[in-house]
Amino acid sequence: MQLRVDKVGLSYGGRQVLSEVSFGLEPGEHALLLGPSGSGKSSLLNIVCGLQTPDSGTVTLGEQAMSGQADALRKRHMGIIFQTLRLVSALTVRANLLLAQKLQIGSTDEKLVDQTLDRLGIAHRAKARPFELSQGEAQRAAIARAVAVKPDILIADEPTSALDHANTQSVARLLIESAHEVGASLLIATHDDRLKDHFARTIVLKDGTLAQGPVAA
Amino acid sequence: MISLALAYLRDRPLTTALNVLLLAIAVAMLVLLLQFGNQANDRFERDARGVDLVVGAKGSPLQLILSSVFHVDQPTGNIPLSSLDLLRRDPAVGRAVPLALGDNFDGYRIVGTDDSFAKLYDARIATGRTFDAPLEAVLGAKIASDTEATLGQKFVGNHGFAEEEGAEQGHDHAPFETVGILEPTGTVVDRLILTSYETVWDVHGIEHDHGEEHGEHKHEHDEDEDHSVQDTSQTGAPAILQASGDGLEPELTALLVTYRNAAGAIRIPAMVNRQTQLQSAIPATETARLLELMGASLDGIRIFAWLLAVTGGLAIFVALLNMARSREGDLALLRVMGASRIQVCATVIMEGVITAALGAIIGWLAAHTLITLARSNFPALADMGLQAWQLMPAEAGLILAVLAIGALAALIPAVRVYNIDPARTLARA
Numbered sequence: 001m002q003l004r005v006d007k008v009g010l011s012y013g014g015r016q017v018l019s020e021v022s023f024g025l026e027p028g029e030h031a032l033l034l035g036p037s038g039s040g041k042s043s044l045l046n047i048v049c050g051l052q053t054p055d056s057g058t059v060t061l062g063e064q065a066m067s068g069q070a071d072a073l074r075k076r077h078m079g080i081i082f083q084t085l086r087l088v089s090a091l092t093v094r095a096n097l098l099l100a101q102k103l104q105i106g107s108t109d110e111k112l113v114d115q116t117l118d119r120l121g122i123a124h125r126a127k128a129r130p131f132e133l134s135q136g137e138a139q140r141a142a143i144a145r146a147v148a149v150k151p152d153i154l155i156a157d158e159p160t161s162a163l164d165h166a167n168t169q170s171v172a173r174l175l176i177e178s179a180h181e182v183g184a185s186l187l188i189a190t191h192d193d194r195l196k197d198h199f200a201r202t203i204v205l206k207d208g209t210l211a212q213g214p215v216a217a
Numbered sequence: 218m219i220s221l222a223l224a225y226l227r228d229r230p231l232t233t234a235l236n237v238l239l240l241a242i243a244v245a246m247l248v249l250l251l252q253f254g255n256q257a258n259d260r261f262e263r264d265a266r267g268v269d270l271v272v273g274a275k276g277s278p279l280q281l282i283l284s285s286v287f288h289v290d291q292p293t294g295n296i297p298l299s300s301l302d303l304l305r306r307d308p309a310v311g312r313a314v315p316l317a318l319g320d321n322f323d324g325y326r327i328v329g330t331d332d333s334f335a336k337l338y339d340a341r342i343a344t345g346r347t348f349d350a351p352l353e354a355v356l357g358a359k360i361a362s363d364t365e366a367t368l369g370q371k372f373v374g375n376h377g378f379a380e381e382e383g384a385e386q387g388h389d390h391a392p393f394e395t396v397g398i399l400e401p402t403g404t405v406v407d408r409l410i411l412t413s414y415e416t417v418w419d420v421h422g423i424e425h426d427h428g429e430e431h432g433e434h435k436h437e438h439d440e441d442e443d444h445s446v447q448d449t450s451q452t453g454a455p456a457i458l459q460a461s462g463d464g465l466e467p468e469l470t471a472l473l474v475t476y477r478n479a480a481g482a483i484r485i486p487a488m489v490n491r492q493t494q495l496q497s498a499i500p501a502t503e504t505a506r507l508l509e510l511m512g513a514s515l516d517g518i519r520i521f522a523w524l525l526a527v528t529g530g531l532a533i534f535v536a537l538l539n540m541a542r543s544r545e546g547d548l549a550l551l552r553v554m555g556a557s558r559i560q561v562c563a564t565v566i567m568e569g570v571i572t573a574a575l576g577a578i579i580g581w582l583a584a585h586t587l588i589t590l591a592r593s594n595f596p597a598l599a600d601m602g603l604q605a606w607q608l609m610p611a612e613a614g615l616i617l618a619v620l621a622i623g624a625l626a627a628l629i630p631a632v633r634v635y636n637i638d639p640a641r642t643l644a645r646a
Contacts, residue, residue: 042643046640046643049553051553051639051640051643052640071555071557074553074555075554075555080553082550082553082643084546086550087550088221088547088550088551089228089544089547090221090224090225090227090228090547091221091224095220095224099221099554100554103551103554103555103556104554104555
């Protein structure tokens with residue numbers, strides 16, 4: 001499913017956070033949204049996910065504009081991985097995946113859940129609660145939650161910020177493999193340029209504008 | 218969402234348990250009050266049905282009602298036999314039922330009366346026949362089932378009203394014979410042993426005229442242990458009691474009066490109270506007074522129980538408000554995953570309602586279990602006819618009220634959750 005961001009602008013209290021940002025993501029395409037802290041990455045991701053409304057510009061998913069139907073489009077088409085809010089604290093890892101399926105696709109698929117946990121190497125932690133997981137395990141579980149809903153677009157915000165080099169590379173590979181396996185597009189927002197090597201395309205954001213326009217690595 | 222609400226409740230077991238406990242105690246107290254209050258009231262109404270006035274010896278009117286209608290207290294004294302004729306002759310009196318009390322068998326009261334008593338309570342013979350000759354007795358349904366009594370069986374009454382009270386004053390000289398068993402009536406009659414009032418005099422060695430009901434003989438009784446009893450099982454005839462009732466006149470304990478018309482209600486009590494030895498007591502008035510006396514202390518307990526329920530609600534409120542603060546991230550994540558504001562809000566309301574429901578169910582079960590235990594440990598309660606698992610519509614109302622407390626307690630935290638902005642929460646996280 002194609003994602004189009006067209007001339008998106010956003011300001012907070014007179015400060016321009018995003019200005020005329022435009023880019024597209026083709027079905028199955030993987031891209032890195034790279035920028036330093038404060039560059040507007042998280043605001044842009046919130047707008048892409050429909051959690052925030054831009055002051056100007058539009059976001060389109062397939063043929064449908066996010067405006068006015070953001071919740072429904074996000075629910076049906078997106079799997080989102082956040083930097084810190086990964087799982088519902090009161091539920092086990094497995095229950096988190098089942099809940100995500102129930103909320104996003106309306107039914108549960110236990111087989112898919114088990115397969116996803118297995119593929120991401122955390123099947124042995126299926127009954128663990130989030131606070132019992134290591135950083136790496138928690139990130140894998142969050143990826144599993146996002147993938148288990150069979151999204152058209154997988155979006156991750158700073159997925160490797162708290163990880164060491166080995167885990168960073170591992171998580172990047174897992175995200176790419178997972179997106180590939182479910183046939184989803186992948187958009188990762190990060191300040192960590194160690195991930196650049198994994199992506200054919202990098203979108204660089206600086207001070208709320210695309211630094212060089214969409215670039216291919 | 219229900220399973221999520223349950224998961225959150227399990228996530229903080231101590232807080233949940235405390236809140237459930239508070240509500241359970243409150244509900245248990247309220248159910249106990251409801252059960253005791255309603256069952257006592259029902260019992261009073263059932264047992265006093267058809268009795269407009271009780272005539273007895275001067276003393277406490279409440280005591281007279283308790284002893285003569287509900288059979289739970291000592292009588293105020295005796296009244297002359299002539300009072301029965303006095304009342305029965307009065308055109309405003311529809312029915313005057315004589316009562317001669319004083320003995321028990323195994324804790325069950327033996328009531329000396331005539332066939333008008335069974336008519337008053339619409340008590341019908343299930344097996345056998347009604348009492349006719351001296352020392353013949355008819356058992357109430359509950360006594361028959363409790364003692365597994367059969368027709369022809371004999372038993373000895375003891376002096377007094379409690380099982381232990383007259384254990385050493387058994388009327389061995391005058392064993393009763395069971396000639397009939399009554400159908401269950403749901404009234405005090407089920408727990409009474411009926412015999413003729415002349416038999417009560419006979420057992421106590423009181424001289425009287427047998428001419429009217431028991432043949433044309435008159436005899437005297439001894440009050441000492443020198444009673445001789447002719448075994449009726451061998452002779453097939455009523456025992457002839459050899460006793461002398463020196464100085465003792467045949468008397469009655471009380472009369473249960475039903476008016477023939479409304480005029481009786483005005484004239485009869487005044488007429489009775491003018492007699493130096495008699496007093497009248499109106500069951501409806503005395504029962505209302507008793508309930509009022511009980512009500513004052515019950516109201517105090519009821520207010521305390523409701524305060525406890527409100528405290529439980531406040532505890533739920535505080536727990537959910539803290540939860541709403543500490544779980545903002547979780548709830549924002551749920552919103553991102555597609556949960557609507559209403560769904561997230563409903564999760565919080567459900568936590569409040571589930572806590573309240575657990576408290577209500579546990580409290581309700583505890584109350585009825587306590588009544589069961591009380592019934593088996595305190596025979597007086599069983600004798601009062603207290604039922605352990607008699608369900609009342611008001612209990613459903615009570616449980617609904619407690620659920621409403623749970624929902625209300627969750628309302629403000631739920632509104633707070635409703636207003637969570639996922640983007641802002643995610644930005645803060």
